[in-house]
Amino acid sequence: MAEVDYSKKRFLVVDDQPMARESLRAIAQTVGAFAVDFAPGYQDAIFKIRNNTPDIILCDYMLGDGRSGQQLLEELRRFDLLPDETIFMMVTGEQSYEQVVAAVELVPDDYIIKPFSPDKLLLRLDRVAAKKKFFASFYREKRKQEYEKALAILAENKGSEAGRAYRFETLRQEAEVHMAAGNVEQAETAYRNILEKYEFPWARAGVAKSLRQQNRLTEAREEIEKVVAGTPHYFDAADIKANICMAQGEHEEAQKVLDAVAKKTPRNYQRKRLLAEAAELNGDVETARKTLADVVANDTMPGAVSIEDQLNLARTHVGAGDLISAEKVLLLMRESEVMNMQLAQQGSFSALLALASPAKGKPKFTGLRPALLETPLPTNVRIDVMHAALNINDNELADRQTKQLMSGDEAKKVFGTVRKLYALHSRENDFREIQRQVALQRIHHEET
Amino acid sequence: MHQLLDVLASGVHDTKNQLFCAEAHIAETEKKHGIDLSEARYAIEAAAQRLSRTLTAYHLLRDGASLAVVPTLAEDLCSEIAIDQQKHLARAGIVLEVKCEVRDAWPLDRDLIADVLNNAVQNAGRHARSKIMLHAWNDDTCLHFRVEDDGSGFADLATRGTGLLVAERIARLHQRQGKHGSLTLSNNGTLGGAVFELCLP
Structure with a gap:
């Protein structure tokens, strides 16, 4: 007997093959489903889920057009379109999908291999529903970002008899909550607790990520290399590795790693953003430009292309010396977008515009000068501001940014970029002097 | 070598999809007419299992597959x-x-x-x-x-x-x-x- 009344649940079947879609509908109706909707592909699925979230999603792994069910799942989570309460069941004839599920961090609630009987689907759906019920109060607190309360619920679950069936899920949720709450050291401990029980690739990758957040880069790199070597099909691990490489200043390796996986996942635009960043840091401006142009043109999810993406694209045009394209990107941004920018974005926007078209950008840039001198800014923004300041010989503004950059956590990452810009303006000696000052300050800091 | 395995895997995959269509069709018929055709469905699933098993055996005996734990x-x-x-x-x-x-x-x-x-x-x-x-x-x-x-x-x-x-x-x-x-x-x-x-x- 089913534990859930499936006739009251809204099903969504996602499959690009009409025959397979019909079959999934037939099976869903056999287990009692009444309302079964279809989505023939990725875009339709996102549209339908966004407008009316179903209770149960049966999604085929192969969606055609270079898209996979796994990618759909990742995208839904990225845009927060999939509540924890919704059941996402991956359906596949492909045995290799098991390898994906065993490795990755972001997994569906369950997966089922074709062919399967209605009874088997029923059993699996019941099981997922029971798990969701067990974690229901935890999901509520997590969604409200009440992390302390969420962790307390998990701690209680861990000790309970019913919790034994979910012991790995509980540990995993614990690690993820610590990560989300910014308790990176506790997250590391939680992931290591999982590894003590079993060497799951996603848990090892979790250790690497938490070490990266702690800026313990050499250790982080060691951990992620193990994961990449053991599970080459785990592409997220390649992303994490690239991220660590960039922090270490090894931009060439980062680009190489990302280039290889991006070829295998041509429609993953988050990965392409990362590739563009690595290429830009690596001085391969053409790849960065091409990749970002692809992102801006083809990441069709509404709201997916952000102000940052457009600023990044403009930056790569400036880097390539294509000032006309840079100006075009910046001036094509909607006025409402520009008006509502926060100071950091305004800083980048005006700096890049001042670089691309001094007549149009310089007044706004100099107007922001007092604020840019005093306010803490993200790394990218500091580089833009420094670049524009060097261009108009505002050495005080430029050197202030550089000093902050070189004493920050991302100094290794941006060292090459900064040095190159100073060299372009024949100020290598001044750059060396700033480095010396920062080093002295650090020694002084450590002594006291 | 891996190319051959890919060809085999893709053939098995397509076949299992087809078998699923057959099983779904039978399940629908069972429900519609209130009859029991579970032996037909058993035969379909057994065929699919046999195919997967062959592929797994090939994997394991030829190039030492890894588990998905x-x-x-x-x-x-x-x-x-x-x-x-x-x-x-x-x-x-x-x-x-x-x-x-x-x-x-x-x-x-x-x-x-x-x-x-x-x-x-x-x-x-x-x-x-x-x-x-x-x-x-x-x-x-x-x-x-x-x-x-x-x-x-x-x-x-x-x-x-x-x-x-x-x-x-x-x-x-x-x-x-x-x-x-x-x-x-x-x-x-x-x-x-x-x-x-x-x-x-």
């Missing part, structure tokens, strides 16, 4: 074996009894272990007189699955066919904290016949 509930695994086999065995007058005493989720390759157990139960079904027992339990270090029947036992415990070789390979690939899994065959179990026992760390 996920936390798994032995109870769910046992229930699925029962769903797959109970009705079919009942038609031959054989009762499949399932006893699961495991409470903790356990890291294992769910699909491969399910297939190994399905295969063991099918084998037992060929020799059992009236009863098969699937029993799961654990101690501190190991998860055990035992399939036994009331038939005349293994004729020769030393020789193992492809199915058993693959089962043994799969068991051994399961490794944890320096230990690896094993497969033991014996006779004269509690039901008097053959005993197939998996131990997974």
Whole structure:
């Protein structure tokens, strides 16, 4: 007997093959489903889920057009379109999908291999529903970002008899909550607790990520290399590795790693953003430009292309010396977008515009000068501001940014970029002097 | 070499999709007309399992495949074996009894272990007189699955066919904290016949 009344649940079947879609509908109706909707592909699925979230999603792994069910799942989570309460069941004839599920961090609630009987689907759906019920109060607190309360619920679950069936899920949720709450050291401990029980690739990758957040880069790199070597099909691990490489200043390796996986996942635009960043840091401006142009043109999810993406694209045009394209990107941004920018974005926007078209950008840039001198800014923004300041010989503004950059956590990452810009303006000696000052300050800091 | 494997895998994948369409069609017909065609569906699933098993065997014996380990509930695994086999065995007058005493989720390759157990139960079904027992339990270090029947036992415990070789390979690939899994065959179990026992760390 089913534990859930499936006739009251809204099903969504996602499959690009009409025959397979019909079959999934037939099976869903056999287990009692009444309302079964279809989505023939990725875009339709996102549209339908966004407008009316179903209770149960049966999604085929192969969606055609270079898209996979796994990618759909990742995208839904990225845009927060999939509540924890919704059941996402991956359906596949492909045995290799098991390898994906065993490795990755972001997994569906369950997966089922074709062919399967209605009874088997029923059993699996019941099981997922029971798990969701067990974690229901935890999901509520997590969604409200009440992390302390969420962790307390998990701690209680861990000790309970019913919790034994979910012991790995509980540990995993614990690690993820610590990560989300910014308790990176506790997250590391939680992931290591999982590894003590079993060497799951996603848990090892979790250790690497938490070490990266702690800026313990050499250790982080060691951990992620193990994961990449053991599970080459785990592409997220390649992303994490690239991220660590960039922090270490090894931009060439980062680009190489990302280039290889991006070829295998041509429609993953988050990965392409990362590739563009690595290429830009690596001085391969053409790849960065091409990749970002692809992102801006083809990441069709509404709201997916952000102000940052457009600023990044403009930056790569400036880097390539294509000032006309840079100006075009910046001036094509909607006025409402520009008006509502926060100071950091305004800083980048005006700096890049001042670089691309001094007549149009310089007044706004100099107007922001007092604020840019005093306010803490993200790394990218500091580089833009420094670049524009060097261009108009505002050495005080430029050197202030550089000093902050070189004493920050991302100094290794941006060292090459900064040095190159100073060299372009024949100020290598001044750059060396700033480095010396920062080093002295650090020694002084450590002594006291 | 890998290209050949890809060709085979893609063929198996397409075939399983087709078989799923057939099974869904039958399930729909059963519901519509209130009839039982579970034997037809059993035959379809058995065919698909056979295909997957062949691919797995090829993988394991040729290039040492890696496992896909996920936390798994032995109870769910046992229930699925029962769903797959109970009705079919009942038609031959054989009762499949399932006893699961495991409470903790356990890291294992769910699909491969399910297939190994399905295969063991099918084998037992060929020799059992009236009863098969699937029993799961654990101690501190190991998860055990035992399939036994009331038939005349293994004729020769030393020789193992492809199915058993693959089962043994799969068991051994399961490794944890320096230990690896094993497969033991014996006779004269509690039901008097053959005993197939998996131990997974």
